[in-house]
Amino acid sequence: xxxxxxxxxxxxxxxxxxxxxxxxxxxxxxxxxxxxxxxxxxxxxxxxxxxxxxxxxxxxxxxxxxxxxxxxxxxxxxxxxxxxxxxxxxxxxxxxxxxxxxxxxxxxxxxxxxxxxxxxxxxxxxxxxxxxxxxxxxxxxxxxxxxxxxxxxxxxxxxxxxxxxxxxxxxxxxxxxxxxxxxxxxxxxxxxxxxxxxxxxxxxxxxxxxxxxxxxxxxxxxxxxxxxxxxxxx
Amino acid sequence: xxxxxxxxxxxxxxxxxxxxxxxxxxxxxxxxxxxxxxxxxxxxxxxxxxxxxxxxxxxxxxxxxxxxxxxxxxxxxxxxxxxxxxxxxxxxxxxxxxxxxxxxx
Numbered sequence: 001x002x003x004x005x006x007x008x009x010x011x012x013x014x015x016x017x018x019x020x021x022x023x024x025x026x027x028x029x030x031x032x033x034x035x036x037x038x039x040x041x042x043x044x045x046x047x048x049x050x051x052x053x054x055x056x057x058x059x060x061x062x063x064x065x066x067x068x069x070x071x072x073x074x075x076x077x078x079x080x081x082x083x084x085x086x087x088x089x090x091x092x093x094x095x096x097x098x099x100x101x102x103x104x105x106x107x108x109x110x111x112x113x114x115x116x117x118x119x120x121x122x123x124x125x126x127x128x129x130x131x132x133x134x135x136x137x138x139x140x141x142x143x144x145x146x147x148x149x150x151x152x153x154x155x156x157x158x159x160x161x162x163x164x165x166x167x168x169x170x171x172x173x174x175x176x177x178x179x180x181x182x183x184x185x186x187x188x189x190x191x192x193x194x195x196x197x198x199x200x201x202x203x204x205x206x207x208x209x210x211x212x213x214x215x216x217x218x219x220x221x222x223x224x225x226x227x228x229x230x231x232x233x234x
Numbered sequence: 235x236x237x238x239x240x241x242x243x244x245x246x247x248x249x250x251x252x253x254x255x256x257x258x259x260x261x262x263x264x265x266x267x268x269x270x271x272x273x274x275x276x277x278x279x280x281x282x283x284x285x286x287x288x289x290x291x292x293x294x295x296x297x298x299x300x301x302x303x304x305x306x307x308x309x310x311x312x313x314x315x316x317x318x319x320x321x322x323x324x325x326x327x328x329x330x331x332x333x334x335x336x337x338x339x
Contacts, residue, residue, distance in 0.1 A: 013319070014317060014318035014319035014322065015318070017319060017322070017323075018318070018319075018322050021326070034235055035235050035240070036235070039235060039237075039240055039244075042244060043244060043247070046244060046247075046248035047247055047248050047251050048251075049251050052247065052251055053247070056243065056247050059243075060235065060239070060240070060243050061235075063239070066242060066243075066246050069243055069246050069247060070246050070250050073246070073247050073250040073251055073254075074250055074254065077250070077251050077254050077255075078254060079282055080251070080254045080255045081254050081255070081257070081258045082258075082278050082282065083255075083278065083279070083282065084254075084255050084256070084257075084258035084259040085258040085259075085262060085275060085278075086275040086276070086278040086279065087259070088258060088259050088262060088263065089266065089272070089275060091259075097260055100256075100259045100260045101256060101260060103259070104252065104255040104256035104259050104260070105252060105255070105256075107255045107259070109282070109283065109286065112279065113279050113283060114318075116279045117279075155330055155333050155334070156330065158295050158296060158297075158300075158329065158330075158333065159295065159300075159304075159326045159327070159329040159330040159333065160326055161294040161295050161296070161329075162291065162294045162295055162301065162304040162305075162308075162325045162326060162329050163322045163323075163325065163326050164294075164322070165287050165290070165291035165294055165304075165305075165308070165325070166304070166308040166312075166318075166321045166322035166323075166324070166325035166326070167318045167321065167322045168283045168286060168287045168291075169287060169291075169305075169308045169309060169312040169321060169325075170308070170311070170312040170316065170317065170318045170320075170321035170322070171279075171283060171318065172279075172280050172283050172284055172287070172312075173309065173312035173313050174312065174313075174315045175280065176280070177313060181277070182277070182280050185277040185280045185281050185284070186280045186281070186283075186284040187284070188281070188284075189280070189281040189282075189284035189285040190284045190285065190287070190288045192285065193284070193285040193286075193288055193289065194288060194289055197289050198289075210285070211282065211285050211286055214281065214284075214285035215278060215281040215282040215285055216281075218277070218281040218284070218285070219274045219275075219277040219278045219280075219281040220274060222273065222274075222277040222281070223270045223271075223273035223274040223277060224270070226273065227269050227270060227273050228269075228273075
């Protein structure tokens with residue numbers, strides 16, 4: 001096993017553990033809603049997106065049209081397009097078209113964040129290692145939640161809900177502490193996100209679109225105010 | 235759920251999600267010249283994660299008080315640069331402890 005692959009695996013383990021808790025909840029909910037264990041697991045195997053999967057459940061139950069399902073997924077998951085666009089610039093020459101096609105499947109919020117945080121460019125060996133354990137974590141958590149979710153005490157299930165946000169904070173805080181530009185972008189995004197949640201009128205924007213709007217506005221503000229941020233980081 | 239109803243939904247959700255992730259990685263491959271756009275893309279991860287974390291994290295445990303405890307612990311550890319796993323596990327433990335404390339009160 002090469003060093004880069006092993007490093008990817010190592011970086012993927014905390015993501016996989018964080019996923020266990022989130023996908024566990026998804027598995028529990030899917031079965032509670034009337035899907036079979038197999039169906040819940042199949043959704044996780046093929047989608048690998050928390051918000052999108054949770055949003056798909058009520059639509060399936062309501063017999064929504066395929067267009068409605070597609071539009072909902074597009075709205076909620078459009079942020080991945082921004083992430084793929086951003087990550088594309090960090091890929092080295094080993095990432096040809098077939099490798100890009102394979103990696104795209106697992107460009108989740110967390111994998112994107114960890115890959116982005118690596119110094120310099122990233123290659124296929126590292127990325128394949130990075131995507132491997134989180135996929136298994138996501139699928140295994142779904143299986144456990146779907147098959148045995150109700151066996152877990154309620155207080156444990158509740159506590160697991162915060163795991164994924166703990167990971168997000170661990171990703172955004174250290175660079176926010178060190179770089180004024182990143183701190184500015186992060187705080188702007190948070191302020192906008194609060195505005196879109198609590199200010200009447202603004203809070204009618206769906207959560208999928210609001211994340212995109214917040215991210216585009218905050219990153220634009222950062223790029224206008226600190227256009228040298230990228231050079232400072234490299 | 236009936237498989238005949240389920241499978242088309244599965245195909246649509248998986249395909250739409252994959253295309254959103256795949257197209258920008260495969261189609262847009264030119265080197266970007268604009269300094270604004272390059273900075274913008276550098277800042278996107280922090281902007282997306284910041285907006286996804288707040289205020290949602292405050293509702294992640296179903297009780298604002300336990301969530302605030304979890305956030306406080308996570309922020310304190312993340313600020314010191316602790317690993318993803320440490321921060322995530324400590325936040326969960328803080329929430330669990332806070333739930334216990336609330337029960338005793």
